[in-house]
Each structure stands twice: as C-alpha cells, then as structure tokens.
Amino acid sequence: MESAEIxxxxxxxxxxxxxxxxxxxxxxxAMISYYFGSKxxxxxxxxxxxxxxxxxxxxxxxRDSLMSSMEKINNLIDSYIDKFLQQTCFHRIMVRExxxxxxxxxxxxxxxxxxxxYNLINQLIKEGQKRGEFTKPIDIGMMMATLIGTVNHILSxxxxxxxxxxxxxxSEEQFRKHIRKKLSVHLKSLFKSxxxx
Amino acid sequence: MESAEIxxxxxxxxxxxxxxxxxxxxxxxAMISYYFGSKxxxxxxxxxxxxxxxxxxxxxxxRDSLMSSMEKINNLIDSYIDKFLQQTCFHRIMVRExxxxxxxxxxxxxxxxxxxxYNLINQLIKEGQKRGEFTKPIDIGMMMATLIGTVNHILSxxxxxxxxxxxxxxSEEQFRKHIRKKLSVHLKSLFKSxxxx
DNA sequence: GTTTAAATCAAACATTTGTTTAATTTTGCA
DNA sequence: TGCAAAATTAAACAAATGTTTGATTTAAAC
Numbered sequence: 001m002e003s004a005e006i007x008x009x010x011x012x013x014x015x016x017x018x019x020x021x022x023x024x025x026x027x028x029x030a031m032i033s034y035y036f037g038s039k040x041x042x043x044x045x046x047x048x049x050x051x052x053x054x055x056x057x058x059x060x061x062x063r064d065s066l067m068s069s070m071e072k073i074n075n076l077i078d079s080y081i082d083k084f085l086q087q088t089c090f091h092r093i094m095v096r097e098x099x100x101x102x103x104x105x106x107x108x109x110x111x112x113x114x115x116x117x118y119n120l121i122n123q124l125i126k127e128g129q130k131r132g133e134f135t136k137p138i139d140i141g142m143m144m145a146t147l148i149g150t151v152n153h154i155l156s157x158x159x160x161x162x163x164x165x166x167x168x169x170x171s172e173e174q175f176r177k178h179i180r181k182k183l184s185v186h187l188k189s190l191f192k193s194x195x196x197x
Numbered sequence: 198m199e200s201a202e203i204x205x206x207x208x209x210x211x212x213x214x215x216x217x218x219x220x221x222x223x224x225x226x227a228m229i230s231y232y233f234g235s236k237x238x239x240x241x242x243x244x245x246x247x248x249x250x251x252x253x254x255x256x257x258x259x260r261d262s263l264m265s266s267m268e269k270i271n272n273l274i275d276s277y278i279d280k281f282l283q284q285t286c287f288h289r290i291m292v293r294e295x296x297x298x299x300x301x302x303x304x305x306x307x308x309x310x311x312x313x314x315y316n317l318i319n320q321l322i323k324e325g326q327k328r329g330e331f332t333k334p335i336d337i338g339m340m341m342a343t344l345i346g347t348v349n350h351i352l353s354x355x356x357x358x359x360x361x362x363x364x365x366x367x368s369e370e371q372f373r374k375h376i377r378k379k380l381s382v383h384l385k386s387l388f389k390s391x392x393x394x
Numbered sequence: 395g396t397t398t399a400a401a402t403c404a405a406a407c408a409t410t411t412g413t414t415t416a417a418t419t420t421t422g423c424a
Numbered sequence: 425t426g427c428a429a430a431a432t433t434a435a436a437c438a439a440a441t442g443t444t445t446g447a448t449t450t451a452a453a454c
Contacts, residue, residue, distance in 0.1 A: 153346030
C-alpha cells in the first residue's frame, strides 16, 4: 500500500503497473491480486485507510469549546495544510481522482469525506456568526473551495512555485517549512478579512 | 485533437488508448501515428494549440491603460473563470498534467505559461500599489494560487459541489452560469478585501 | 514429526497497448 | 487520361498489461 501510494501519486493510477508496485514493495507480482483482489481494490484499500483518519481529527478539534471561532478557523487552516504536507502522496491521488471518478466506489468515498467536512465548517461558521465574531456574510462553499483549492494548487505544483519564486537553493525540508508558513499566513489573513469587517 | 482532448480530460492520458481516440474521431487507428508521430506528440500538439492563445489575450487586456488597477484585477478574474469554463477539457488536462510531468516537454510548456502569467500579474499589482490604489501589502504568489486554485478546484469538482449545494435540478447551462457568478463575486470580494483596507 | 493451511513464487494466460507495415484508395496536377 | 504523391486502410507487430494457475515453501497446530 505504501509503495502503491507513492507510485500512484507520481504517475497516476493508469500510469502505474502492478509490476512497478510489486517491485518497489519487494514482493511477488501475484501477491497483489492474492491479498487485495485487484489493482482497483488495492487503490480502494489505500483510500479507505487514509480517509478513515481524515475526519476524526477535524471533528474533535471543532468540538473544543474553549477556542473562539476565529481560533478554530485558524486551527482548521493549519491542520488542513499539515494534513496535506504529511500525506502529500495521498492528497495528490485524491486531487487526481477527483478529476475522473465522479461515479464508482471512489467517487462515493470522496463525496462522503467532502460532505462531512462541508457540514463541519458550515456549522463552525454559523456558530461564529451567531456569537457575533464573524460580522461579514460569506459564501461558505466558495470559501471552502478557496481553502482547499489554494492548498491543493500550491502543493500539487510545488515544483513550478519553487522555480518562479527562485527558491531552488532551499533544501526539501526548508522549502516545506517555507510554503507551510506562507500558506498559513496567507489563508488566515484571507479568512480574517473575509469574515470580519 | 478534439476527440483526444475530451478523452484525455475524462480518463487521463494513460487512461485513454489511441484506439479510443481513433474511434471517437471516426478515423483509422494508424492515422494518429501518421499525422502526429505518436500519442505523446498528439498531446503536445493539443497543448501547443491551446496554450498559444492563452497568454495573448491576457497581455492585451493588461496593457489597456484606461482601466483602473482594480478594474483590471476584476477583469483578470472574470477572464480566467471564462477561459476555464470555455475550455474545461483542456484545463482539466492541465490540472492533471501539473500533478505529474514536472520534467519533460509538457512540464516546460506549463512552466512557460505559468511564468508569463505570474510576471503579468506581478506587474499589475505593483502598478496598483504605485498608483496608491492597493493599500495593503500582498503575497502575489499566494494570491495567484488562490485565484487559480479556487477556480480549478470548483471546476474540477463541479459534480461534488453540485451535490453538496443541492443544485441537481439546474440544467447544465444554468449550473455553469451559477458557478461562474458565484466564483466571480467570491474572488472579486476576496481580492478587494486583500488589496484595499 | 506429521499434517494442514497459508504464503510465496515463477510461469503462463489472455487482453490491451502504441506503433509499423505494406497494400489500397484518393487526390491533385500535367 | 495518366501518374506521382498523399491519404487511408486492415493486418500484424512486439511489448506491456492485470490476473490466474499450479507448484513450492513456510508456518502453525496437534
């Protein structure tokens, strides 16, 4: 699953052969069918494994009643950035898969995750408005698209960003820190000025 | 090229066979190699054809000195949305391809387009700041990522957005109009409150 | 230590893949 | 009309694909 995840994220599902996966994992070709049933089901296993953990964390964080709504928003932003940075391969797969599989088991899994996230954030923003913390009306669906879209875009096109901002001399680790910080500051300021007059 | 563009956007490059393309186009299988050389080169032809027109329009619009900087920004937002809406297939391919081909001829083509756009927008924002129209400091690279990322994300995940916002009863045309408007309003307000105090 | 099930393997399977070939048809021009 | 170049075709090509098979090894239980 680890090997497959990396290869899928680099070359796409169709661009990766089961032989590639088997070789990278150091196992016999036949074992993939033996254990997962098929290449498709291997993909679903990866997806299931990753997305299980995705929503739990979010749910917990948003339930914390000690934080102000704005703090929660900022927390949400950072945790989405971190999640993507920690699981770049999986998120890359998700971005790619969203382009294709609207229908099928994959599409249903994605919809489930997205709907859950949407409801949580919706609730959070309504809460902030009720409390009087957020004074501006806001398009929640679009705001989510901006959060997810901006992070996705930067992290899926890291290479180009690095070229254009002349950051080639940074190490991989330094560069990751750099974009994490940039994204965090940018998105927080964006949300703040969109939610508060 | 038309047929290939549609199929590539739906199933990805590796998910599309030259036989699929030939059948959809109503031509013989061998003609693709005959005219384009290879499947890869067919892709490059599509890319070349589309990206040629991409920057020209932008250049022209931004040179117009009668508009205020804010008007230009708004114009830029709308023209990017429209470009994506008019050429959804091609843009889908670009989004997917950005995930994969950092190197290779495709990657170079993408970098060229991106760099050009970056320079133009950079210039535009600096101009607005000089004129005193834009009073807030701004991270231009991030702001571009937000523009492109938000549009890309909404339009590549239209299907999910439609489900979550309960817009299933709209016709395809109505739905397109709906998201165009939503995106336009949202991004303009986002840019405005990021550029002006 | 024997037995039984699970794990692992090399080999083979039938399709599908992108590309090429060589023959045929169509076209444009003298 | 005749002819050469271009366009189109069906067939074949070798390589790669996902999956299965049947034999062999390993592990665990009694």
